[in-house]
Amino acid sequence: MDYQQFKKMMLASRQDIFLEVIAENRENIRIKKEKTVVKNLDKIFKATLKISNQKGFQAMSMRDLCQETGISLGALYAYFPSKDDLLSMLMTQGRDAVERVLDSETLQFDDPWGKLKAFIRTHVYLSEIMRPWFYFFFMEAKNLNPSDRKKAIEGDLATEMRLESTLEEGQKLGQFEKRDIVLTAEMIKGLFANWYIKRSKFRSRNISVDQYADFMIEFMADYLGVEDQLGKVSGENM
Amino acid sequence: MDYQQFKKMMLASRQDIFLEVIAENRENIRIKKEKTVVKNLDKIFKATLKISNQKGFQAMSMRDLCQETGISLGALYAYFPSKDDLLSMLMTQGRDAVERVLDSETLQFDDPWGKLKAFIRTHVYLSEIMRPWFYFFFMEAKNLNPSDRKKAIEGDLATEMRLESTLEEGQKLGQFEKRDIVLTAEMIKGLFANWYIKRSKFRSRNISVDQYADFMIEFMADYLGVEDQLGKVSGENM
DNA sequence: GTCTATATACGGATAGAC
DNA sequence: GTCTATCCGTATATAGAC
Structure with missing residues (x-):
């Protein structure tokens, strides 16, 4: 699977995220008509990501958001109770969406190398489609309230553990060369971040x-001493 | 050379940076006595880095800075004309200091692999000593005014070019295996950032x-196919 | 559901006493 | 050289008309 195919697949389930946001924040969202909420939340999220990624969420004023969305100040507060809750909604829902996709694309594999390849490719592609989100997670993580922060850290750790257990499994099966697992996992995550942070x-x-x-997969094949270095040519494993 | 030795060497020239700040901002700093300026700028810079790295420079209020430094609001403005100028001073002076150290530790080498090893080790060590500064550069880069932004980008590009030319030179001499130079350089920079961003x-x-x-050097030796993989055991090249 | 007008608090920056 | 008190703009959030 290449990026174009992945993109097509993803766009199909594009609006799901907003339905979920609505469901999880029903009591906070004063608007009744679901169709209106979906349409405007889309605008609000897009605008928030755009402005925040330029100058930071804190520096984004509600008036900035007004202007960018075309929705008035008063009306915005019908969609979230406070600016801080907007941050919380974005973070929680975005992360959930990411996790769901990563799970659905990688849990099917048995062999470690197949799993690792799929994880790398999915992550890179997903961070491309959702680049503003990933950038936002990265930059605004430190501004979360304690409760959301805790959830974010837990989610991060879960991903990390899955990566590490895949590496460990591969080593045990003799598929991967022996390497420091923690450092290797951190390096992979660093390379992921590199893509969406230095996108331009x-x-x-x-x-x-x-x-x-391809570069990342080839790179890992090399580093882990995997014989099948076809990650970049054959996509049959994903 | 290991980290302890490097640290000892660096601490000797610790206060230089403040003398430079004073020299370059003489007209903006209302205080006459140099000793007072050095002492208080030290406090101000440390406090700014501490608070900003917790919640961002924009979110840091001047009153926060008051409390952390123990210097009153009015007095703070004797050391810089505006909050934005404080950001500018921190960035410019910090980057200059970093560049100077990197130059002094790497320009002496002729062979690409020696240069690359020295660059990696120096960068990792330096970003450890000056971690708050590196984190600050990374996170606040997008908040710079156009002029400082331009300087920052230029400096960044210069580092990048040096890294790329070292890689190219190594390839030409047959010391390194053929790899995509741009991607390799970006990867190295990504691994650098990984260290100071995920420090905790x-x-x-x-x-x-x-x-x-050691990990980074071994890693690059592996990736570039360098035969001398002693980067981690023998430090004689640095 | 969306708007405009406004309450209230907090931000950066300055004045002027000591 | 440092302090406290204050100016004034802009921030979030709400009230209430339409």
Whole structure:
């Protein structure tokens, strides 16, 4: 599977996230008509991500958000009780969506290398489609309230553990060379972050998503001493 | 050279940075006595980094800074004309200090692999000593005014070019295997950032600076196919 | 459901006493 | 050189008309 195919697949389930937000925040959202909520939440989230990623969530004023969405100040507060709750909603729902996709694309694999390859490719592709979200998670994590912060850290740790257990399994089966698991997992996550944080730099250097995913897979094959280095040519494992 | 030695060497030139700040901002700093300026700028910079790294520079109020430094609101403004200028001073002076150290530790090498090893080790060590600064550069880069932003980007690009030219040179001499230079350089920078951004995670996993530097060097030796993989055992090249 | 007008608090920055 | 008191703009959030 290449990026174009992945993208097509994802766009199908695009609006799910808003239905979920509505369901989870029913009492906080004063608007009754679901269709209106979906339409405006979409605007609000998009605008929030856009402005925040330029100058930070704190620096974004509600008037900025007004202007960008075309929704008045008063009306905005019908969709969330406070600016802080808007942050919370974005974070929680975004992370849930990401986790769901990663799970659905990787849990099917048995062999560690297949799983690792799928995880890398899915993560890179997903962070490309949802780049503003990933950038936002990364930059605004420190501004979360304690409760959301705790959830974020737990989610992060869960991903990390899955990565580490895949590496460990691969080592036990003799599929991977022996490497420091913690450091290797951290490195993989660092390379993921590199993609969505320095997105514009890669674009200016004409490096595509597919190239980056291939690069990471080839790189790991090399580092872990995996014999099947076909990660970049054959996509049959994903 | 290991981290302890590097640290000792660095601490000697610790106060230089403040003398430079004073020299470069003489007209903006209303205080006459140099000793007072050095003492208080130290407090102000430390406090700014501490608070900003917790909740962001924008979110830090001047009153926060008052409390943390123990210097009153009015007095603070004797050391810089505006909050924005404080940001500018921190960025400019910090970056200059970093660049100077990196230059002094790497320009002496002729062979690419020696240069690359020295660069990696110096960068990792330096980002450990100056962790709050590096974190600050990374997180606040997008909040700079256009002029400082331009300087920051230029400096960044210069580092990048040096890294890329080292890689290219190594390839030409047949010392390194052929790899995508841009991607490799970006990866190295990503791994650098990983260290100072996820510092606390590495601490909780009991991974030391030396281990991380060794890891990166070994890693690159592997990736570039360098035969001398002694980066982690023998430090004689640095 | 959406708007405009406004309450209230907090931000950066300055004045002027000591 | 440092302090306290204050100016004034802008922030979040709400009230109440339409």
